[in-house]
Amino acid sequence: MRDEELVPGVELLTSMRSVGYDFGAAVADLIDNSITAGATEVAVVGDPIEASYVTVLDNGAGMDEQSIRQALRLAGSVGDGTRAEDDLGRFGLGLKTASLSQGRQLTVASLHDGALKALQWDIDHVRETGRWTVRVLGEADIAELPSIDALESMDQGTLVVWRQLDVMLAGEVDLSKAMVAHLTALRHHLALTFHRFLEGEGGRPLAITVNGVAVQPVDPFLTRNRATQSSPTELIRIEGLPVEIKAFTLPHVSKLTATERRRPDLGAGMREAQGFYIYRNKRLISHGTWAGLARRAELSKQSRVRVDFPNALDHLWRLDIKKSRAEAPAVLKRRLADVMTSITGSSERVHTFRARKDPQLDPMQRLWSRQNGRDGYWYEVNLSHPSVRALAEDLDEAQRGLLNDLLEDLAGGFPVEDLYASVAKSEHPKPIHLDPDAVDERLTALRAAAVLPDEPKAAVMALKNIEPFDSVEDLEDRIAKIWSGS
Ligand SMILES: Nc1ncnc2c1ncn2[C@@H]1O[C@H](COP(=O)(O)OP(=O)(O)OP(=O)(O)O)[C@@H](O)[C@H]1O
Numbered sequence: 449m450r451d452e453e454l455v456p457g458v459e460l461l462t463s464m465r466s467v468g469y470d471f472g473a474a475v476a477d478l479i480d481n482s483i484t485a486g487a488t489e490v491a492v493v494g495d496p497i498e499a500s501y502v503t504v505l506d507n508g509a510g511m512d513e514q515s516i517r518q519a520l521r522l523a524g525s526v527g528d529g530t531r532a533e534d535d536l537g538r539f540g541l542g543l544k545t546a547s548l549s550q551g552r553q554l555t556v557a558s559l560h561d562g563a564l565k566a567l568q569w570d571i572d573h574v575r576e577t578g579r580w581t582v583r584v585l586g587e588a589d590i591a592e593l594p595s596i597d598a599l600e601s602m603d604q605g606t607l608v609v610w611r612q613l614d615v616m617l618a619g620e621v622d623l624s625k626a627m628v629a630h631l632t633a634l635r636h637h638l639a640l641t642f643h644r645f646l647e648g649e650g651g652r653p654l655a656i657t658v659n660g661v662a663v664q665p666v667d668p669f670l671t672r673n674r675a676t677q678s679s680p681t682e683l684i685r686i687e688g689l690p691v692e693i694k695a696f697t698l699p700h701v702s703k704l705t706a707t708e709r710r711r712p713d714l715g716a717g718m719r720e721a722q723g724f725y726i727y728r729n730k731r732l733i734s735h736g737t738w739a740g741l742a743r744r745a746e747l748s749k750q751s752r753v754r755v756d757f758p759n760a761l762d763h764l765w766r767l768d769i770k771k772s773r774a775e776a777p778a779v780l781k782r783r784l785a786d787v788m789t790s791i792t793g794s795s796e797r798v799h800t801f802r803a804r805k806d807p808q809l810d811p812m813q814r815l816w817s818r819q820n821g822r823d824g825y826w827y828e829v830n831l832s833h834p835s836v837r838a839l840a841e842d843l844d845e846a847q848r849g850l851l852n853d854l855l856e857d858l859a860g861g862f863p864v865e866d867l868y869a870s871v872a873k874s875e876h877p878k879p880i881h882l883d884p885d886a887v888d889e890r891l892t893a894l895r896a897a898a899v900l901p902d903e904p905k906a907a908v909m910a911l912k913n914i915e916p917f918d919s920v921e922d923l924e925d926r927i928a929k930i931w932s933g934s
């Protein structure tokens with residue numbers, strides 16, 4: 449037996465491009481590196497005219513030439529697996545995969561101890577040479593890099609340049625417009641992902657600008673709004689390391705300031721924004737889900753739970769390369785389930801304070817629900833009805849907002865007076881009959897939207913209590929047929 453070295457083919461560099469970063473997550477990965485390097489200022493610039501480059505400049509510790517080389521090597525920074533407590537990195541891949549997921553060329557220029565050095569990965573160059581070759585830039589090449597003047601005017605720092613932005617701008621006709629749209633979305637993404645750094649939490653101030661405009665933090669918990677309710681911080685130890693949980697119940701919309709009300713995650717997008725907010729070293733990793741512990745419901749839409757975990761517990765969280773997904777370990781999930789029950793209760797209180805539900809317990813999932821408040825009663829379309837969910841599931845946030853608005857307007861405009869007058873005259877509304885073909889079509893659509901159980905019996909159970917399916921007599925047979933795909 450003998451050992452043989454099997455070096456990966458250069459196409460690996462191209463394959464890595466498909467890890468699935470979007471532009472925001474890719475830039476956030478670079479900013480992770482800047483923060484770890486001790487930066488207090490990060491400037492993102494996107495070429496708004498020709499869309500030919502994106503640059504990310506920081507005033508962190510910078511790197512000498514050998515360190516840049518290590519930084520550009522795949523998994524060059526992994527070491528023995530232990531990381532400083534405040535390190536936002538993990539895989540030794542972020543800089544390369546994030547950058548090349550957007551464009552074909554990545555240049556890293558860094559100023560350290562008075563020396564300015566730059567190295568470059570260029571996918572086309574690597575493929576042409578058939579070898580893992582980086583370019584070492586000479587002074588003249590360095591001088592031509594976008595944003596280089598800004599780096600030269602600093603004492604230390606790092607400039608990352610992305611060019612040939614093929615993936616980032618794929619399919620776009622008006623490149624300049626596309627760049628501007630990407631930068632706008634980026635501002636929102638960074639404002640939330642790094643809000644705790646932008647707020648200066650823990651005495652580590654950070655300023656981020658995007659094309660010269662400062663990014664303002666977006667605090668998902670509205671901790672500054674006095675009407676926000678919060679639980680005491682709960683400390684759980686996993687493998688001896690602290691995980692902190694704090695639950696927040698956001699104020700009812702009437703207690704929001706005008707600025708807060710304009711935020712999409714507090715207006716039409718409120719419902720989608722409920723759930724756990726998982727932070728790794730204070731950097732937001734994922735949000736907007738209850739991690740399978742509950743479904744997003746109308747009544748818990750005011751609840752958001754902050755979960756803080758340290759990087760030493762990475763191995764338990766199944767963190768992905770993009771750092772945009774982390775799955776809670778089973779030990780923690782059990783605890784989170786308890787926390788959930790107590791908070792969704794309190795979110796319900798915020799809601800029912802304004803609108804008490806019909807006191808008669810009603811197991812039916814009706815299309816309409818009657819709400820009683822201090823100033824009277826009103827009717828609402830039940831947003832957790834499967835038909836509404838099936839439609840909403842495939843929509844993006846803006847469209848979902850429009851749908852919610854439409855349903856609210858429909859409900860608000862319901863001709864109650866007219867109905868009242870008719871009932872008073874003993875006029876009866878025309879009974880609604882579902883014709884059998886229509887039932888099948890609707891069941892097929894609900895099945896396709898995956899909002900009902902996979903198991904036919906469970907689906908029957910669920911639909912028996914849901915209008916208008918409760919009145920379908922042969923529901924069981926129809927479901928059996930459609931669920932089996934025949
Ligand atoms: N802006 C920067 N300033 C200083 N050093 C940097 C900078 N960007 C990258 N580095 C160095 O390059 C290394 C590689 O970065 P890269 O993002 O590829 O991996 P990582 O941060 O170690 O892990 P991850 O894949 O989880 O991001 C870093 O560990 C760091 O030493």
Ligand SMILES: [Mg+2]
Pocket residue numbers: 477480481536537538541542543
């Ligand atoms: Mg990194």
